[in-house]
Amino acid sequence: MMEAKKKTGLIFFPAYDWEISPTHPERKERLLYTQDQVLEEGVLDIEGIREFKAGLATEHDIGRAHFCVPDVGSRITESHNVSAGGCIEAARLVLEGVVDNAFALVRPPGHHAMRVVHGSRGFCNINIEAVMVEWVRRHHSRIKKIAIVDTDCHHGDGTQDVYWHDPDVLYISIHQDGRTLYPGSGFPDEYGGPNAAGMTLNIPLPPRTSDEGMLHVMEEVVMPVIDDFKPDLIINSAGQDNHYSDPITNMSFTAGGYARLNDMLSPHICVLEGGYSIESALPYVNTGIILALAGADYSYVREPDLDPEKIRQDPRITEYIKRLSGQILTLWRTRAGLRPERREFMERSRSIYYDTDGISENQNEVFRFCDACPGVFKLDSAASTGYHILGIHIPHGACPACRDRGQSWYEKPGGHYYAVYLQDMDQDLYMVRRM
Amino acid sequence: MILGIDIGGTHTDAVCLDGRGIQATAKAATGEDLVDSILEVVHRLGIDYTALSRVVLSTTLSTNAIVEKKYAPTGMIVSAGPGIDPRGYFLTDAFLLVKGAMDHRGREYVPLDPEQVKAAAGTLKAKGIHGLGVVSKFSVRNPAHETAMAALLEKDFRYLSMGHTMSGSLNFPRRMRTTYFNTAVMPVQERFVESVQKALTKLGIHAPLFFLKADGGTFASSAADRLPVETILSGPAASMMGALALNSHTKGAAFVFDVGGTTTDMGILVNGLPILEPGGVDIGGVKTLVRGLKVMSVGAGGDSCICLEEGALRVGPHRSGPPACMGGNSPTPMDAFTALGESTPGDARKALEALAPLAGQRGIAVDELCREIISVMAENIRQKAIAFVDEVNSHPVYTIFEMLHPEIVKPERAILIGGPARLLKPFMEESLGMECEVPEHFMVANALGAALARTTAQITLMADTQMRRIVCPELHMEKEAPSTLSIEDLKSIGIRALHDHAHILGISDEIEINVIEEQSFNMVRGFNTVGRNMRVKIQTTPGILPLWREQ
Ligand SMILES: [Zn+2]
Numbered sequence: 001m002m003e004a005k006k007k008t009g010l011i012f013f014p015a016y017d018w019e020i021s022p023t024h025p026e027r028k029e030r031l032l033y034t035q036d037q038v039l040e041e042g043v044l045d046i047e048g049i050r051e052f053k054a055g056l057a058t059e060h061d062i063g064r065a066h067f068c069v070p071d072v073g074s075r076i077t078e079s080h081n082v083s084a085g086g087c088i089e090a091a092r093l094v095l096e097g098v099v100d101n102a103f104a105l106v107r108p109p110g111h112h113a114m115r116v117v118h119g120s121r122g123f124c125n126i127n128i129e130a131v132m133v134e135w136v137r138r139h140h141s142r143i144k145k146i147a148i149v150d151t152d153c154h155h156g157d158g159t160q161d162v163y164w165h166d167p168d169v170l171y172i173s174i175h176q177d178g179r180t181l182y183p184g185s186g187f188p189d190e191y192g193g194p195n196a197a198g199m200t201l202n203i204p205l206p207p208r209t210s211d212e213g214m215l216h217v218m219e220e221v222v223m224p225v226i227d228d229f230k231p232d233l234i235i236n237s238a239g240q241d242n243h244y245s246d247p248i249t250n251m252s253f254t255a256g257g258y259a260r261l262n263d264m265l266s267p268h269i270c271v272l273e274g275g276y277s278i279e280s281a282l283p284y285v286n287t288g289i290i291l292a293l294a295g296a297d298y299s300y301v302r303e304p305d306l307d308p309e310k311i312r313q314d315p316r317i318t319e320y321i322k323r324l325s326g327q328i329l330t331l332w333r334t335r336a337g338l339r340p341e342r343r344e345f346m347e348r349s350r351s352i353y354y355d356t357d358g359i360s361e362n363q364n365e366v367f368r369f370c371d372a373c374p375g376v377f378k379l380d381s382a383a384s385t386g387y388h389i390l391g392i393h394i395p396h397g398a399c400p401a402c403r404d405r406g407q408s409w410y411e412k413p414g415g416h417y418y419a420v421y422l423q424d425m426d427q428d429l430y431m432v433r434r435m
Numbered sequence: 436m437i438l439g440i441d442i443g444g445t446h447t448d449a450v451c452l453d454g455r456g457i458q459a460t461a462k463a464a465t466g467e468d469l470v471d472s473i474l475e476v477v478h479r480l481g482i483d484y485t486a487l488s489r490v491v492l493s494t495t496l497s498t499n500a501i502v503e504k505k506y507a508p509t510g511m512i513v514s515a516g517p518g519i520d521p522r523g524y525f526l527t528d529a530f531l532l533v534k535g536a537m538d539h540r541g542r543e544y545v546p547l548d549p550e551q552v553k554a555a556a557g558t559l560k561a562k563g564i565h566g567l568g569v570v571s572k573f574s575v576r577n578p579a580h581e582t583a584m585a586a587l588l589e590k591d592f593r594y595l596s597m598g599h600t601m602s603g604s605l606n607f608p609r610r611m612r613t614t615y616f617n618t619a620v621m622p623v624q625e626r627f628v629e630s631v632q633k634a635l636t637k638l639g640i641h642a643p644l645f646f647l648k649a650d651g652g653t654f655a656s657s658a659a660d661r662l663p664v665e666t667i668l669s670g671p672a673a674s675m676m677g678a679l680a681l682n683s684h685t686k687g688a689a690f691v692f693d694v695g696g697t698t699t700d701m702g703i704l705v706n707g708l709p710i711l712e713p714g715g716v717d718i719g720g721v722k723t724l725v726r727g728l729k730v731m732s733v734g735a736g737g738d739s740c741i742c743l744e745e746g747a748l749r750v751g752p753h754r755s756g757p758p759a760c761m762g763g764n765s766p767t768p769m770d771a772f773t774a775l776g777e778s779t780p781g782d783a784r785k786a787l788e789a790l791a792p793l794a795g796q797r798g799i800a801v802d803e804l805c806r807e808i809i810s811v812m813a814e815n816i817r818q819k820a821i822a823f824v825d826e827v828n829s830h831p832v833y834t835i836f837e838m839l840h841p842e843i844v845k846p847e848r849a850i851l852i853g854g855p856a857r858l859l860k861p862f863m864e865e866s867l868g869m870e871c872e873v874p875e876h877f878m879v880a881n882a883l884g885a886a887l888a889r890t891t892a893q894i895t896l897m898a899d900t901q902m903r904r905i906v907c908p909e910l911h912m913e914k915e916a917p918s919t920l921s922i923e924d925l926k927s928i929g930i931r932a933l934h935d936h937a938h939i940l941g942i943s944d945e946i947e948i949n950v951i952e953e954q955s956f957n958m959v960r961g962f963n964t965v966g967r968n969m970r971v972k973i974q975t976t977p978g979i980l981p982l983w984r985e986q
Pocket residue numbers: 152153154239241273274275
């Protein structure tokens with residue numbers, strides 16, 4: 001008899017009436033065959049696995065993670081409310097003890113959405129994991145340390161951006177090397193801001209890495225780091241575009257590999273990210289992930305066309321990954337030494353491109369390198385749409401000095417802005433002032 | 436005239452009616468031989484048999500056969516391919532796994548091995564098995580493997596069922612069990628129909644015979660021969676349909692409570708239709724693909740046990756024997772009714788005797804205790820009713836439209852039927868805070884429900900224009916799909932097929948057809964649209980025969 005050792009909640013929201021465009025990878029058809037496979041396998045009848053209805057994220061929920069320009073309503077569609085709301089519902093089920101773990105099998109995805117949102121990047125408008133994480137921190141204060149392991153094939157530059165300065169959120173991204181794939185970032189030297197150095201770990205893998213390489217990284221880097229960090233909550237950004245059949249990437253993972261990965265990581269919450277091999281990968285990968293979360297037997301889940309010989313990993317790739325894994329683990333263990341020399345204010349400037357919407361943004365960040373708290377920062381952001389805004393983030397556990405600094409930035413922004421935004425995490429206050 | 440007979444566990448009820456209303460009702464005890472019970476109750480009706488135009492039976496025959504495992508050994512040959520290990524779902528060692536696999540679009544990627552299938556059949560025949568079910572994963576997308584197995588083996592087995600003809604819905608484990616149970620009860624149903632037909636003919640009744648199904652509809656006995664599994668759980672379906680017929684409102688949502696001795700069964704009617712269980716009903720704890728009404732049982736009835744737990748009065752959920760007023764040993768809600776002076780078949784003196792010690796312990800008068808007992812019973816029912824509505828309303832939805840425009844079911848009235856219904860009414864009104872109706876003839880609601888239920892059928896059509904295929908599993912129909920096929924074309928094909936195959940499905944002419952689900956997806960590969968993937972579910976509208984409503 002099929003049996004689940006854990007109680008697993010499934011939030012399935014395929015958004016059958018939403019698409020970016022009729023032929024876009026993010027189209028109505030995307031989760032159709034996944035639903036077929038999950039239903040036909042009788043997964044939802046397995047004792048312990050239960051399906052729940054998605055919820056709706058509010059503007060306030062989104063405001064905790066983003067400065068949406070010009071406003072939340074114009075940057076998202078209802079589908080984003082449901083996919084972020086589905087993640088929140090998954091977290092609620094886990095934290096209220098209704099289930100042991102949950103999978104938000106929702107679309108559209110979110111891991112390319114950064115803190116400032118001028119438009120859509122890499123099919124993402126809002127970061128559904130970040131909206132969920134901030135909801136968790138607001139409603140369940142016992143959750144202090146959070147680990148997000150992003151196994152999408154693309155570097156999760158959005159999630160990295162949102163948590164760049166956050167010492168309590170460990171972000172690990174395993175992805176195809178940015179020299180060969182969108183968004184072109186995610187190298188080991190991107191390891192987090194001054195007060196959170198080493199809390200971002202990027203593990204870029206060469207094209208044609210197979211399960212062997214991925215599982216090596218899991219065993220030799222991710223699991224030791226997680227064991228060391230001891231998070232209160234583990235999230236898997238479960239993108240499925242590393243699959244050998246994915247049309248827009250070049251990796252060689254299998255459904256069985258994804259199931260083993262989740263078995264090993266044992267996340268509290270999985271969130272679907274990318275994955276566009278809608279017929280040949282998603283049905284099997286998702287079935288495997290659900291079974292692995294539930295602690296049920298997934299050993300017979302296999303793609304019909306799987307030929308292990310065809311996707312066998314080149315020994316040179318194996319060697320490369322071994323070396324890389326060693327370097328990343330060392331980076332983590334020596335992270336105390338990564339903190340830069342202290343100056344009160346640190347600045348960085350960068351350009352961000354919104355490929356889905358064709359928007360360019362120039363961003364200038366001023367960060368207060370505080371030793372009493374994670375540090376307040378402000379973002380000066382001007383986009384090709386003509387909007388120029390200032391966003392101020394007063395972090396969780398902000399010290400009085402940082403709070404005062406944030407408030408004075410908000411009150412006297414200087415310069416000509418379309419609007420000034422304030423996120424005050426401890427007060428759960430999200431304000432926008434039109435200038 | 437229509438004759439409806441409900442064969443329950445203890446009683447067999449019959450009702451005879453025509454366009455002018457109920458003409459006769461009768462009740463008899465259900466005996467060992469169900470045919471004798473039918474004859475007895477028909478005899479008591481005292482009607483003119485030649486005027487009958489249709490006879491409808493609701494029986495516990497197949498339900499009991501399945502729950503009590505009283506059926507002949509039955510074999511299953513199953514092909515699955517990769518996925519969840521199918522062997523985990525095998526119910527007996529007469530389930531045999533063979534090679535063969537299809538994917539979610541119905542593409543074959545591991546062919547069937549006819550020699551292996553024949554060898555498996557040989558193993559089953561050597562065990563003296565005469566009934567065989569054949570099932571393959573994704574057979575509702577492409578029934579080729581099931582069809583091929585059936586063609587190879589139809590001469591070797593007297594009873595044969597193919598998984599895809601059970602239901603067009605996806606769910607391989609449920610398909611296996613449904614096919615297994617269906618095959619297992621085929622001989623039981625066959626013998627029963629044969630002897631009922633013979634007995635009715637002897638009486639001079641030549642009207643066609645129909646059976647009530649779990650979904651609250653009926654089908655001709657010829658279809659019941661092929662799909663006897665659909666007659667499971669027709670008891671609750673009969674009471675819901677009876678309540679529907681007797682209900683004076685057809686708009687809005689209403690609870691139905693069928694109050695029995697041990698339990699109260701509840702369901703919900705919405706705009707004159709009962710709510711269905713989305714994935715299929717459970718029988719004896721096993722999940723099937725059989726379409727059926729959504730019902731919930733509460734351990735609260737006239738014979739529920741009563742006790743004090745840490746000073747709190749508890750009623751149910753168990754039954755501890757007959758009420759004291761009927762010769763039992765301990766007090767029950769029925770004793771409370773009797774002690775309050777309601778007219779029941781019980782002995783009021785015995786009821787008072789049984790309740791007095793409890794009243795003494797509580798330090799209250801017996802009549803106060805009686806009202807408390809019934810209030811607690813009503814409260815138990817109310818709590819389960821709230822949970823039931825929550826469950827109905829928490830059903831997941833898959834489109835933004837449904838997410839933003841949820842259809843919330845909110846019952847505003849209740850219909851009470853069953854033995855203690857009239858006595859419980861004021862207490863239920865108080866507890867639920869809503870009007871409760873106890874309709875006239877509520878004692879024969881089940882037989883009435885069987886008599887008046889419309890014939891029903893549901894079919895599923897799946898079109899894949901890239902593969903140029905249309906499949907309708909329930910009708911065992913495959914057609915070529917033109918590349919220009921639209922969802923409207925597919926619906927017309929389905930509606931026409933439903934009419935053309937009415938005799939196979941066992942449905943009569945007076946049907947209304949409606950499309951209950953339709954989905955159409957452009958299939959895009961690369962940046963080109965290569966076809967359309969369309970799914971349609973069409974049903975004949977369930978409900979009560981129009982002759983009743985026209986009264
Ligand atoms: Zn991706």
